[in-house]
Amino acid sequence: MAPRTVECRLCPKQCRIAHGEAGDCRIRMNLDGRLRAVTYGLAVAAHVDPVEKKPFYHYHPGARILSIATAGCNLHCQGCQNWQISQANPEDVEAFHLPPEEVAAVAVRERIPLIACTYTEPLAYFEYTMDTATAGNARGLKTAIVSAGYANDEPVRALFRVVDAATIDVKAFDDAYYKRWCDGGLRPVLNTLVAAREAGVWLEVSNLVVPGLTDDPARVRDLAVWMRDNLGPDTPLHFLRFVPHYKMQNLPPTPVSTLERAYGIAREAGLRYVYLGNVRGHASESTRCHACDAVVIERVGYQVRAVHLDDGRCRACRTAIPGRFGGLDV
């Protein structure tokens, strides 16, 4: 009897995968009638970054984070900056054996307190993310994900029981954009954001502002208002500058004036912590207290120059700044 077709229920694509074939993400295969994550423990990247680069601006500022990824992704964003690994077949990319326990051991040995599952899609290489976070937790480390958030509710909530923080990239507050340019959809991403908030995971949101595609002021406002009403006004939002990549080489980089317009719209909608990313030297790089406007975290690019916080409170007015500050053991 021929091995059976299997269905993957990890993300809304719910691929039905024939024997020997892979799902749309290329990560999950039907091997002899069983669904397998074939990139498990096979890293295509392992870098030490400042946590600001993920981006996280309210999560252990200045800390180093060991950042890993496998090949593959369940979205196909046409402006992906990591397309060489996210859109590749795993067998076509050079990978190295890095099991979860080894990720945690390296972090401890190098005195890096944080791990990130990032660059491609940690929700699609789900088991590796889950086991890495668990191995990290056992060693007193914290694990974050940087994700597009396009997955089904059950695995998302399971993962949020073991990870400590998430930056979720909302491609656009526009389902048609997701379908046309990313091969995904908006609603599951919004569900993931709410699940992160409900799980108590530290959450930041990013949004790539692509000229002519995701810079519509009305959509920017929709995103900011939705965040304010569903995640709360203290959730940081990072507008990221687009630079041409992959299949969007024909578009120009985002004008700084467009990013500043988005910044103004989001602040006006009530979000307290809004940042512009990939615009080195911009005034919005630093974090200002929402109560008294004093600079509480000074940044230049991804570098933290000074932190004016005492126990997570603004040194000038004593207001608690939203985020996770201090308490790293390694």
Ligand code: SF4
């Ligand atoms: S995670 Fe991959 S295999 Fe599973 S449903 Fe999504 S695209 Fe398909």
